[in-house]
Amino acid sequence: MTDTTTAFDPTEFRKALGAFATGVTIITTRTADGTPLGLTANSFNSVSLNPPLVLWSLANTSGNLEAFKAAPNWAVHVLASDQEALSGRFARRGEDKFAGIDVDTGAGGIPLLRGCTARFQCKTAFQYEGGDHIIFVGEVVAFDRADSSPLVFHGGKYAHAAHRDAGAKPRNPYLAGGFSEDFLGYLLGRSHFQFFGQIRPLLAAQNLTDEEFYILSALTLKEVVTADQMHEGMSNVIDENGSTAIEALVLRGLVRNVFDINGKSAYQLTADGSACALSLITAAKSIESQLLAKLGDGEAAVLKSLLNRLLNSIDPNANSLWHQSGI
């Protein structure tokens, strides 16, 4: 940051405000005639513990302003990371926002949305002037909470939050000019091999190598794979083109040679191969679930998302495993 201040450009001011990360909330109320109302807001924050007060702001130009000014009660829903679509729905105008949504009924008959990470049922305490917005301060009369990861908004975009971990710092110091455990290549290599270290006993029990497992797994995705597709697809996940591994699988009767509709040499799982692959995949997924549960829901989603983005940044045109075949 430079020491000079920026002249007042509304776009720049919005960008600067967007540098402050927030959760995302939906605020609901009902009109005097019982019509449910709701809107998305990220201007929420806590104010006071005793009495329990929270606040949020609403633009003077909002079509919902009069209803909220008149409402004795409203509810704040702090959205979970899987509620981005709900956030979008309540951010748009004119839609019947509650259509098809199951709601609970809270204090004052306010509609309460489900699946949020926290909900605060409030009665209006104060309404304060805030320039082109009104600041609504509510006293919390009831609340509930779930242990889900939050939806985050930052820089005008939705984001994930992942807790920092004091133990996650690289344990090896960064030696002058040398290698470090913070090097991404090391982290990826070690994660890859340690992850497969969990799965390898399952493979060993079936006398399968990592590569053979990759090939069997990949073949569950597509009935017939040509030799060319196999070599191209496999080059993304194993060091060599997999020929030896495929031959071994054919010899064991888990994969068979076939011809595709164009008469090209291709591979297909046998019934035994399919059974073997599916039982291993089920077991591997169970191991994956246990590991990801230790990491936490939100963190697991973030890790997968970032690995996908890393892959895209390494090769934006990279095919997915069988992308060329339209799957």
Place this chain on the structure above:
Amino acid sequence: MTDTTTAFDPTEFRKALGAFATGVTIITTRTADGTPLGLTANSFNSVSLNPPLVLWSLANTSGNLEAFKAAPNWAVHVLASDQEALSGRFARRGEDKFAGIDVDTGAGGIPLLRGCTARFQCKTAFQYEGGDHIIFVGEVVAFDRADSSPLVFHGGKYAHAAHRDAGAKPRNPYLAGGFSEDFLGYLLGRSHFQFFGQIRPLLAAQNLTDEEFYILSALTLKEVVTADQMHEGMSNVIDENGSTAIEALVLRGLVRNVFDINGKSAYQLTADGSACALSLITAAKSIESQLLAKLGDGEAAVLKSLLNRLLNSIDPNANSLWHQSGI
């Protein structure tokens, strides 16, 4: 979340409020006699665009309350992800918080901290009652911003934020019982091999395998490594124990056999090996930097942090590469 509401337990209420993610700010001002003051707050939020207003809340019990009530100006600093220590410093009482910190001087002589992701210089517009807090609303008279990733607070802990990416969804559908590109093992394997795909041309130019590169790199961390340490350390990053790779490096004069102080068989880089390793590491780090720059600062930090946590969750007692030797 169940539909039942929780009885009013202060700890539970704090937890529910903590479900709303926030950025972290430091608010500064100066007393009438010019003493700089500052405190950490996450109760900040934007209020109005025209006029430009922001707000934050301060406890009635704060020792700084009277100073802020009397101050015509104050400044909000939205902290960047690398400012966790600064956040902690300004959250503690009694410390000379500004000692040794370079500050700029803003409107009204307010001290401005550096390295933040956004700064808002404000004059007090309103002070509103907010239960056990006062809500300070300020008119922004100047601001600046930097493109750094934000420090985030959620669930009582510091967090990273990583933007979601619409393109990051797995492209292969999840087939019944089958493999999927969302499977962590696939993502790790593919990331690992694609990352090394960037580095491999460098290795090929030196006629080195991935394993040989790992060993050379690891040997830059520690002068003498016993055979046992090597095999144990390498089992974390390569499939086999690395014996063949080490022998090849010895034959090429990049590594030599030595004895450690206990007379055990050990390995050490030769001058050629050291030069070769350092030039490759420099090039590999440059490739890493380019990839991580595409991913973004915050995202890169989150990815590394999550991979470290994944490693810890796979094996909480896992040694780092040469952990047993006290490095």
